[in-house]
Amino acid sequence: MANFTSNRYDVVVCGAGPAGLMAACTLGRLTSGTRRILLLDKKEPWKEPIFCAEAVSKDRLNALWPVDSSFVRGTLSGIYFTSPKRYRAEFYSKDCGLVLDRARFHHALSDGCVSAGVECRYDALIKKLEKTDEGWNISVSVGGEIETLFAEAVVDASGPSCKLTRGIECLKGIESGDTDLEPAIFAVADGIEHSKEHIELFFGSEFESGYGWIFPRDGKEVNIGFVLGKDVDHKVPLRQKLLDFIARDYPNAKVKAVYGGMIACGQSEKPMAKCGLFKAGDAASCVNPISRSGIVESLLCGRIVAESVREWLGDSGMNRSAIEAKVLDRWMAALGKKHLQVAHAKVGFNKISDKQFDRAAYKLSKLPREKQTLFRIFFNVLWAAPSLIWKMRSFLR
Ligand SMILES: Cc1cc2nc3c(=O)[nH]c(=O)nc-3n(C[C@H](O)[C@H](O)[C@H](O)COP(=O)(O)OP(=O)(O)OC[C@H]3O[C@@H](n4cnc5c(N)ncnc54)[C@H](O)[C@@H]3O)c2cc1C
Known part of the structure; x- marks a missing residue:
């Protein structure tokens, strides 16, 4: 006692x-x-360290705990969706999210x-x-x-x-x-050029049944990592896969530390x-x-x-x-x-092919920010990859 x-x-x-x-x-x-x-x-x-990329929706957080600048690293105003061939579609929405200092x-x-x-x-x-x-x-x-x-x-x-x-x-x-635990790993790194107000998400078979990400931290450092599906048989150890991804796409990056964790997704x-x-x-x-x-x-x-x-x-x-x-x-x-x-x-979603991601992201990357209504995004994706909409139908219900 x-x-x-x-x-x-x-x-x-x-x-x-x-x-x-x-x-x-x-x-x-x-x-x-x-x-x-x-x-x-x-x-x-x-x-x-807290094993997390620290991004949250501002409004949803505020409804549960009043947001205070003392625990906010930065404010987000958009997301880049990046396809395997690195076509990048931007979704812009002012003040859509926050990067927390958890x-x-x-x-x-x-x-x-x-x-x-x-x-x-x-x-x-x-x-x-x-x-x-x-x-x-x-x-x-x-x-x-x-x-x-x-x-x-x-x-x-x-x-x-x-x-x-x-x-x-x-x-x-x-x-x-x-049974529902998915492996996630990330590095804190600098030397990666990025927008302070955007998170970037990478899709395609490289990040099978999951996605890769770059989340800004303080303008200089980023949190760069990925999550994979629970059943993915990753032949290369996750740490090596992450370091290979960074070295290939961001040769000037300096990795300060690598952390990993599990995400309970089911x-x-x-x-x-x-x-x-x-x-x-x-x-x-x-x-x-x-x-x-x-x-x-x-x-x-x-x-x-x-x-x-x-x-x-x-x-x-x-x-x-x-x-x-x-x-x-x-x-x-x-x-x-x-x-x-x-x-x-x-x-x-996990069945979408690299080709479909590329076509959809390419099409969306041509859509000017002011024309990004939900209807237009839907129409453009449909045009680029009709089966993609079919595969996602229950999400859109
Ligand atoms: C790499 C990674 C990136 C992520 N990025 C994001 C993101 O950007 N945005 C987002 O919303 N979510 C993200 N998540 C998910 C998010 O971190 C978790 O969903 C969230 O932390 C869950 O909160 P929790 O309180 O349930 O559990 P946890 O945050 O895991 O807290 C559990 C606590 O229990 C304590 N504990 C466990 N066992 C014991 C014990 N035996 N005795 C005493 N204490 C114990 C631990 O020390 C810990 O503090 C990420 C997760 C990972 C792994």
């Missing part, structure tokens, strides 16, 4: 990424200090948690969860010392690869699997809560299956989960199993249904 203010909590949130930070902060605010809430992570949420953003969220009365511990490795009659025992290692805490409810926001809930009998049917229809355990963010596979964006998605999921946990704790009088079952319905209504459609369209 030496490390914590108590060994009994109403809720323990496992993981202080966007999902866990948002869940803990929302829960703290909703319960106004009447409940003991503990947020745990093995590292400080602002500790660099370390600072996490700091702001963590400050919000503290203000909302949440106890935050960022030196606690969660070793094991165990179901008891009354709730959950959580074994935690702090400075090499193991402590056991009790919580009535647990939020698993431990990210894509975490195995916290594996093998727990009562969670059968909701435990995470490895929107699942499994329940998101059971026996007082609630899953949020990547632990519940809430990433957009095509764009692979997961920051705003995890924030939204964290908020939905927090609202459900508040009801579950007894404030609504509803049956607990019914509240647990409703979490998936809430997520589906908010974003999950769209993700299922996107996942469906992804199958067609």
